[in-house]
Amino acid sequence: MRLRLRKQIKKQGEEGSYAKTGVADIIIPTEFEKYAIERTAELSAFGQCGIIEHAPEFDRLANVGGREVKMPFWKDLSGARQILSDSAQLAVSKITSDQDIARIHNDGNAWSVNHLATVVSGDDPLQAIVDLVADYWARTDEGILVSCLKGVFAAASMAGNKLAIGAESIATTTNATRLNGATFVDATAKLGDRGDRLTSIGMHSGVEAALRKLDLIDFIPDSEGKSQIRTFQGRRVVVDDNIPVRAGTTDGLVYTSYLFGPGAFGKGSARLHAKALEGGFGTEGVEVARLPLDSDTVLINRRRYILHPRGVKFTSASVAGDSPTNVELENGAN
Numbered sequence: 001m002r003l004r005l006r007k008q009i010k011k012q013g014e015e016g017s018y019a020k021t022g023v024a025d026i027i028i029p030t031e032f033e034k035y036a037i038e039r040t041a042e043l044s045a046f047g048q049c050g051i052i053e054h055a056p057e058f059d060r061l062a063n064v065g066g067r068e069v070k071m072p073f074w075k076d077l078s079g080a081r082q083i084l085s086d087s088a089q090l091a092v093s094k095i096t097s098d099q100d101i102a103r104i105h106n107d108g109n110a111w112s113v114n115h116l117a118t119v120v121s122g123d124d125p126l127q128a129i130v131d132l133v134a135d136y137w138a139r140t141d142e143g144i145l146v147s148c149l150k151g152v153f154a155a156a157s158m159a160g161n162k163l164a165i166g167a168e169s170i171a172t173t174t175n176a177t178r179l180n181g182a183t184f185v186d187a188t189a190k191l192g193d194r195g196d197r198l199t200s201i202g203m204h205s206g207v208e209a210a211l212r213k214l215d216l217i218d219f220i221p222d223s224e225g226k227s228q229i230r231t232f233q234g235r236r237v238v239v240d241d242n243i244p245v246r247a248g249t250t251d252g253l254v255y256t257s258y259l260f261g262p263g264a265f266g267k268g269s270a271r272l273h274a275k276a277l278e279g280g281f282g283t284e285g286v287e288v289a290r291l292p293l294d295s296d297t298v299l300i301n302r303r304r305y306i307l308h309p310r311g312v313k314f315t316s317a318s319v320a321g322d323s324p325t326n327v328e329l330e331n332g333a334n
Contacts, residue, residue, distance in 0.1 A: 029274075029288075032130070032286045033283070033286050036134050036286075036301060040137040041267070042134075043135055044138045045142065045238050046145055046240075046265070049200045050263065051263075051264050052141070053262070053267070055263075055266040055268050058266050058268020058308075059268035059270070061102075062270040063270040067104060067316075068101055068103050068314070070099050070100070071102065072097050072099040077095060078093070079091075079093045101314050102308035103306075103316065103319070104306055105303070106322060106323045107140075109136070109300075110298050110300040110301075112297065112299075113296065113297045113298075141307060146240060147242075148312075149202075150244060150329070151330045151331055151334055152332075160190070163186055163190060165177050165179075165186075167254075168249035168250060169250035179203075179211065181233060184232070184233050188259065198259045199260065199261060200237075200262075201233075201235045201237055201260070202243055202258040204240070204245050206253065206255060207255045207257060208230070211232060216232060217232055218230070218231045219231075235259070243255070243256055244256040263310065265309050266306070267305065267308075268306045272284035272302060272303075282300075285301070285302055286302075287300040317333045
């Protein structure tokens with residue numbers, strides 16, 4: 001990220017001649033906002049494997065007003081094959097449409113830097129915030145994604161897309177109740193001849209560790225040979241401990257894993273107003289405030305964005321605020 005640094009120096013002879021660098025001289029709000037959006041996408045594990053896909057049309061939709069957006073699409077053609085005849089006409093079919101409905105998320109966070117923390121540590125806490133904020137938002141997005149999955153699969157209409165194999169106690173656990181090569185095939189078969197379009201699997205670290213002990217996780221180098229990519233049954237593995245795990249009825253743990261196709265989630269971000277705030281430093285996206293009596297400097301980062309599972313309508317049946325919380329995203333009624 002490019003930082004701007006300038007010094008304000010009093011002329012020699014003025015009372016208390018000094019050189020001072022302020023926080024407002026270091027942070028360029030528009031550059032910080034752009035950096036945070038782009039770097040967050042790079043750091044997201046779900047984004048790296050193509051589950052979250054940046055969609056320019058979602059950027060455009062996130063920039064409009066309102067709480068939700070409707071995204072119409074044409075449904076696939078259907079109907080049986082017709083045989084041509086010299087005595088009968090072809091039956092005419094029509095193309096039909098449907099629409100996804102997505103809520104626009106509006107959130108933010110604030111971090112403070114105290115004067116003493118800076119001088120005692122000998123480091124620059126504000127620079128640390130700059131470096132770490134994208135990691136924070138990437139983890140936030142992953143939490144939202146998992147909450148969406150919980151809500152989607154809590155809906156009654158998704159019953160046919162789930163494979164329930166977990167045993168409720170260690171004593172009753174068999175190969176048929178564990179995730180392995182055979183049960184994985186059963187899961188992909190839920191999509192029939194479209195099962196080969198599933199390219200990734202999200203799992204809890206406990207599941208990944210168990211599979212690794214059985215030598216069922218393969219490691220392949222990335223295109224630059226710098227890091228190892230985990231795969232299971234030819235699908236890329238994403239490990240996230242936000243993925244559901246619960247206690248069995250008697251003992252042990254029952255885990256959930258999710259299979260994804262490419263671009264299962266679409267994401268778009270609005271660039272908030274770049275106009276300088278009145279009476280403060282920064283913009284709607286990134287604001288820096290000073291609390292002089294506390295010797296605190298506060299950095300505020302706000303976001304407006306869409307992160308939505310494709311092919312899903314968010315009905316907002318039970319949403320209290322302007323944006324759904326993670327708990328509301330997990331509500332199957334929504």
